[in-house]
Amino acid sequence: MRRVLAVAALAALLLSGCSSPEPVSKDATIQVSRVGGAPHVDDRLELKPDGSWSFTNTAGKRFSGTLPADQRDAAYDLVTSDEFAEEMVQPTKDMMCADAPVVTVVAGGRTSTYFGCFEDKWPKTAALVDLLQRNITVPNGG
Numbered sequence: 001m002r003r004v005l006a007v008a009a010l011a012a013l014l015l016s017g018c019s020s021p022e023p024v025s026k027d028a029t030i031q032v033s034r035v036g037g038a039p040h041v042d043d044r045l046e047l048k049p050d051g052s053w054s055f056t057n058t059a060g061k062r063f064s065g066t067l068p069a070d071q072r073d074a075a076y077d078l079v080t081s082d083e084f085a086e087e088m089v090q091p092t093k094d095m096m097c098a099d100a101p102v103v104t105v106v107a108g109g110r111t112s113t114y115f116g117c118f119e120d121k122w123p124k125t126a127a128l129v130d131l132l133q134r135n136i137t138v139p140n141g142g
Helices: 002-016 068-077 082-088 121-136
Strands: 028-035 043-048 050-058 063-066 103-106 110-115
Touching: 002 043, 028 121, 068 121, 082 110, 082 121, 103 121, 110 121
Parallel strands: none
Antiparallel strands: 028 043, 028 103, 043 050, 050 063, 103 110
């Protein structure tokens, strides 16, 4: 009986280090940066829980607006999912792309880095970036 208890205690101890990362809270601000690539870009976006956003492009021009509630909710559904939390802890070593920008998402103190040529490794992060690119528009030439 002692041996069974000892094995059970050891298994519990080993499994305690295998917990999943905590998802991001719905009250977190989402920051997205897109840097590098060919041609070089340096775009920055901040989305707040109320749907308000600000965007600064490579030229330094700043734009702002508000996402409709359904689009804001879709973005936050992605960021607060367990799958997104898992992506945020994936290693990124040696995953650079020559011509693609590096997209970094910061939310709730956590960071997910998405590389344009490795979309399959970060599907939730890629989906978030796609959703924001489709729904946040700035004037042409801006």
